[in-house]
Amino acid sequence: MHTQIKSRAAVSGFLLALLVTFSGGALAAGILGTKHDLSVTGGGTIKSTTQTEICIFCHTPHDAFKTDNIPLWNHEMSQITTYGMYTSPTLDATDLADVGVDDPAHSAVSNLCLSCHDGTVAVNSFNNPSNTSPNTPMVGGVDKITGSANLGAAADALKNDHPVNFTYNPGTGAGLDSTLVPTASLTGVKLYNNKVQCASCHDPHTSVDPTGKAFLRVSMSGSTLCFACHNK
Ligand code: HEC
Ligand code: HEC
Ligand code: HEC
Ligand code: HEC
Known part of the structure; x- marks a missing residue:
């Protein structure tokens, strides 16, 4: 009897330790340990052997690209001008x-996204390298995306993908789509200057998909x- 209680206490102590470990992980939920964590402790196969910073691959607090429509962007842009x-x-x-x-x-x-996902620019190409x-x-010297996450750089690379970079136009009338969820009712997804972009469906920093994939x-x-956008 006594031993049983003791071992139960040991088990709950173990569970508590597990819980603490997992809430430590949960606190850090988001980009940490995902395929977009390209630091030395990153979660994918494409990651650095030395770099300890995570945001640096995409953002920098200073000396970012001088433009007001991209968020403190630090990753070299692609030279590709036509994806179809x-x-x-x-x-x-x-x-x-x-x-x-x-x-x-x-x-x-x-x-x-395409600055890495068209496969032409190394992921460690920075505007401002970390101090x-x-x-x-x-x-392994692998600095470009070569697998299925490479959308390609051909002139028709995006022809077989969900359209992006166009105005979200719900409503009735010419050029409007009555089967789209009204803009004010959109939940979860995000428009950029009222346009659908890759990041309308994807959040590069986290994932809510049960499989933990695809951001x-x-x-x-x-x-x-x-269904978040289409009333079908
Ligand atoms: C793999 C690339 C990548 C990495 C790494 C990354 N971001 Fe981002 N971030 C983006 C992109 C792309 C956007 C613009 C799209 C969007 O709205 O999420 C963005 C937008 C943002 C924004 C503005 C929009 C918003 O969601 O509030 C903030 C703030 C931000 N990132 C912070 C961070 C921080 C902090 C880190 C490191 C912990 C980080 N990001 C790492 C790609 C990245
Ligand atoms: C700094 C480079 C970089 C940028 C910028 C970037 N990614 Fe990625 N992304 C990666 C790498 C590296 C992988 C892992 C690819 C692999 O393992 O083959 C990846 C993987 C992914 C995956 C696959 C996840 C999985 O679990 O299979 C998705 C989806 C994705 N990225 C979407 C985006 C979107 C959307 C944007 C823009 C909002 C973006 N990425 C911006 C580097 C980047
Ligand atoms: C309409 C929503 C939507 C848009 C817009 C969108 N995606 Fe995706 N993407 C998805 C979904 C859903 C998946 C997961 C598909 C699956 O698992 O079969 C995915 C998968 C991916 C993957 C993983 C592919 C793989 O096989 O490893 C990458 C990389 C990716 N998207 C990048 C992008 C980029 C870059 C853009 C913009 C050019 C973009 N996505 C636009 C919904 C979207
Ligand atoms: C952020 C909002 C958004 C999300 C999320 C979204 N879509 Fe779309 N989708 C649109 C818009 C807007 C159009 C263009 C509709 C139009 O005006 O004809 C479109 C177009 C399409 C088309 C092409 C229609 C045509 O006439 O050729 C298909 C098919 C489609 N979406 C399927 C999907 C599927 C499947 C998903 C989930 C993986 C999805 N969409 C997620 C906004 C979205």
């Missing part, structure tokens, strides 16, 4: 533009993410 764009006979969005602009002053939020550890060699703003379970 999704088109279809049923698409009634009016403002379809190309995301491929290499001038950061004119870049759409989607260009920030604490300026050298950022990558594990989604809203879960894909039951296609909840799709």
